[in-house]
Amino acid sequence: MARTFSLDEANALVPDIRERASRLVAVRADLVGATRAHNSGQDVAIPDIKALEATMGDLLDGFRAWGLAVQGYAPLLLDFPSTRDGDDVFLCWLENEPEVAWFHAVDQGFMGRRPLAADQ
Numbered sequence: 001m002a003r004t005f006s007l008d009e010a011n012a013l014v015p016d017i018r019e020r021a022s023r024l025v026a027v028r029a030d031l032v033g034a035t036r037a038h039n040s041g042q043d044v045a046i047p048d049i050k051a052l053e054a055t056m057g058d059l060l061d062g063f064r065a066w067g068l069a070v071q072g073y074a075p076l077l078l079d080f081p082s083t084r085d086g087d088d089v090f091l092c093w094l095e096n097e098p099e100v101a102w103f104h105a106v107d108q109g110f111m112g113r114r115p116l117a118a119d120q
Contacts, residue, residue, distance in 0.1 A: 003067040005080040007116065010091045010100040013066065013080075021076050021095060024059045027052055028074060077110065091116075 005013075031052040038044040060070050069079040069090065079090035084103060092102040092113055104112040 003081060005067070005082050005091060007082070007091060007100060010080040010082070010093070014093070014099055017063070017078065017093065020059055020062055024056065024073065024076060027056050027059065031056060071110065
């Protein structure tokens with residue numbers, strides 16, 4: 001793993017994540033609407049759809065630039081590389097969660113998600 005995050009470092013980043021995520025949610029909805037309209041024959045310009053795709057890509061790249069792994073974008077699912085009891089893990093944040101409160105083993109993904117102990 002490149003950069004690793006402590007739980008405190010991950011949670012300190014949550015306000016910035018939530019702000020960027022709110023922009024992502026708006027762009028994601030606009031993109032879905034524009035794509036559906038275009039596919040149903042409405043007059044939606046392809047460059048407008050491409051611009052929304054680019055904006056969404058830029059927002060997702062911003063999370064990656066912070067050292068996070070983007071595991072999904074609908075809903076937004078972010079992993080923070082970390083260690084727990086000497087093992088590499090991902091601290092896990094799902095769209096709209098108030099804080100980072102979950103983790104999973106690197107090889108388990110979302111299905112292996114477990115709550116963090118209160119003392120971590």
